[in-house]
Amino acid sequence: MPIVVNRARLKSERSKRGWSQDHLAAASGISTRTVQRLEQGGKATFSSLTALAATFALSMDALTISTDPVRRTTPLTILPDLASSLDRFRCMGFGVIETNDSGCVGVAAGSSYHLLCSRAFMVGDYPEGAIAPLVGQTIPYIWVSSLEAACHVWSRVVHQVVTHRGTREALVEAGDQWAILAETSGS
Template identity: 35%
Template structure:
């Protein structure tokens, strides 16, 4: 099975995001609100950074996975097929697979010495 990577953005998981939003805004990044106070996109040119609060990580991935993500900046990688992407990693490296409240199917993976989030956008 082949997979198609679509794009990747860094995702910072923080205890709370207010201070980080202020800092990145002060550097000229624009804020893209998600509708969730624990998730904000920051954009500059063709790049973006996702700021995610621990509360959102806990809601979507569970307490144990949120604890591993907190304080980390991880790749948030959109793929055409999550199942195809997961076929490229060892099953024991998949920490969780979640159908999120914001319409994506996501897997948090611990592989090659780092964490990453693989994301498939669901068609609504």
């Protein structure tokens, strides 16, 4: 069964290593034509995807586009200030993923990711009253394929917004569980 490949991620992984398409093909044992086809949006066979993932030392999921309603979930912690928390993550060996916004940063260790956002950053897109009770809390940041469909699962949509980064998001809650749903096009 053909698998939808995240062509942007495939190109990015190849480029950040400084590899040509020919080099990736030789390293993975698939043809150069297959690499070209996949980078242009073609579908992969299980064996081609397995070979590419192994070559990059990534999971197969990292190179695919899911057709599931939930793409991924990342813990998000809202903090009064990022500096001390970011230092703790660095001391534990997490790498920093810059977002080009000083109020939001990602940290990663292996295949684990975490978002750290300042209160001020969150208030840039959400009402202060909605964010205030979440400061110091960690909530799921859930990438979904349809914001409307995902919102129906929650008791209450607190606030919907198109963020200053252009992402459609909704702050939702059910009882004492909060989450931010973020719509992705799957690319």
